Amino acid sequence: MSKPGYRPYSVRVAALEQVSPSFTRVRFTSDDLADVTRHGPDQRVKVVLPLPGTGLSSFPAGDDWYARWRRQGDRERNPIRTYTLRHCDPAARELVVDFVAHGDTGPATRWVSRAAVGDEVLVLAPDATSTDAAGGYAWQPGRASTLLVAGDETAVPAIVSILESLPDDASGVAFLEVPSTLDVQPVVAPAGVAVRWLPREGEETASHGVALDREVRRWAARHLGCSRVAVGAAAGSDADPEVLWEVPDAEVRDGLYAWIAGEAGAVTGLRRHLVRDLGVEASRVAFMGYWKAGRAEN
Ligand SMILES: Cc1cc2nc3c(=O)[nH]c(=O)nc-3n(C[C@H](O)[C@H](O)[C@H](O)COP(=O)(O)OP(=O)(O)OC[C@H]3O[C@@H](n4cnc5c(N)ncnc54)[C@H](O)[C@@H]3O)c2cc1C
Structure with missing residues (x-):
């Protein structure tokens, strides 16, 4: 069976930078990131956020994680939000996401407002070792002038x-x-x-x-x-x-x-x-x- 084009990477915050009042740049690191890649400049990834108390422990493992995640109840289902892979460097085992903080209204903005070095999340991102078409980007200008x-x-x-x-x-x-x-x-x-x-x-x-x-x-x-x-x-x-x-x-x-x-x-x-x-x-x-x-x- 072929490997899925996207897979979860278990990463931790290596650095946080307040780029401007609205943007927080989060550098994530993990040895696992040797396989991460992006296929287009607007490559999207999914960030799986920890739940209070249980963190990421209830997030389903395995290739069928999505079907199992959907079947979970509200209390055990980790929030997943979509972000852009601003930068990734598999050699340095690093990926970067720029988060917009918009108050206390959602799990991602809440997470980034309180994030600290060492905090863990999962990032669902393309896998360079997969032969499946991962897609996940829209930018295709062709030969537009x-x-x-x-x-x-x-x-x-x-x-x-x-x-x-x-x-x-x-x-x-x-x-x-x-x-x-x-x-x-x-x-x-x-x-x-x-x-x-x-x-x-x-x-x-x-x-x-x-x-x-x-x-x-x-x-x-x-x-x-x-x-x-x-x-x-x-x-x-x-x-x-x-x-x-x-x-x-x-x-x-x-x-x-x-x-x-x-x-x-x-x-x-x-x-x-x-x-x-x-x-x-x-x-x-x-x-x-x-x-x-x-x-x-x-
Ligand atoms: C392909 C793609 C790429 C994206 N890339 C990025 C990225 O790189 N950086 C980034 O910051 N966001 C990005 N987003 C947007 C991000 O996924 C949403 O803003 C997301 O809703 C944030 O999740 P949350 O948990 O903070 O809020 P949610 O729980 O989803 O929403 C809670 C409330 O906040 C409101 N809300 C959500 N986002 C905003 C906002 N920005 N300003 C004001 N109100 C908001 C919603 O309408 C809702 O009422 C991207 C989305 C997609 C689909």
């Missing part, structure tokens, strides 16, 4: 990784909405890709997603508004309002490729605007609801 990358703070780790991965001749724009000006980070990006940070502070743009929505629409009006042909024929159907995640399979051969991630309502609105109002082919737009206002991940 114009890149539109947009997201809120939860997408910042993925967007910064995407920007770092771009070839020197890449061209386009990245919009990153963050809670405050202090959350703006240094970014490595090709000269042809404009990086626009959108701090949310200030009365007009204080609500989540407002600045991102406005700036992406402005950019699209200037660059795509009257050029349906350049961005492809109209897609026809609108996004299903219940669909919060759509990653096209088809390879983009030219023109626009858009990658949009963040709060589900905000990304759905932007995807709808690009596809329905401006006629961008749906196959050019990857959009991902990374979280949904008012709803826990599971």
Whole structure:
């Protein structure tokens, strides 16, 4: 039987860095991490969080862990949350995740607010020794000539990784909405890709997603508004309002490729605007609801 593409790694916190008011960078280490890998710059992983009292002891072992985890009762089922593998270095036995703290409202934000060196979690991440296709990433710009990358703070780790991965001749724009000006980070990006940070502070743009929505629409009006042909024929159907995640399979051969991630309502609105109002082919737009206002991940 082949090895699964993803597997749980038992890791402990090696270092914590408060990168900015909203972002905590956690370096995890373990000898087990010799096999960890990532397949795309926005590689997603799952973090299994300890329960008070029992820690990680009730998390099911074995390849069928997911089915068994789902059958567990609330008191013994460890919370699992999705994060971006900001960096991994199997030789150094290290992986890095940038967590956004958002108060005391969920197990992951609670965990990171109290985390200390030596704390243990499980991280479900790709296994380099597996021949199974692990997937777990969306960024597939193909041969697109114009890149539109947009997201809120939860997408910042993925967007910064995407920007770092771009070839020197890449061209386009990245919009990153963050809670405050202090959350703006240094970014490595090709000269042809404009990086626009959108701090949310200030009365007009204080609500989540407002600045991102406005700036992406402005950019699209200037660059795509009257050029349906350049961005492809109209897609026809609108996004299903219940669909919060759509990653096209088809390879983009030219023109626009858009990658949009963040709060589900905000990304759905932007995807709808690009596809329905401006006629961008749906196959050019990857959009991902990374979280949904008012709803826990599971
Ligand atoms: C592919 C993918 C990659 C992701 N990468 C990252 C990453 O690298 N870093 C990162 O910080 N997040 C990332 N996220 C988002 C993260 O999974 C969610 O924010 C998650 O809900 C946090 O779990 P929690 O236990 O803190 O809150 P939950 O228990 O899931 O939610 C509790 C409450 O908090 C709200 N909430 C959740 N997230 C936020 C937020 N950011 N701001 C305000 N309210 C929120 C929910 O609406 C809910 O009301 C990613 C998500 C996906 C799907």
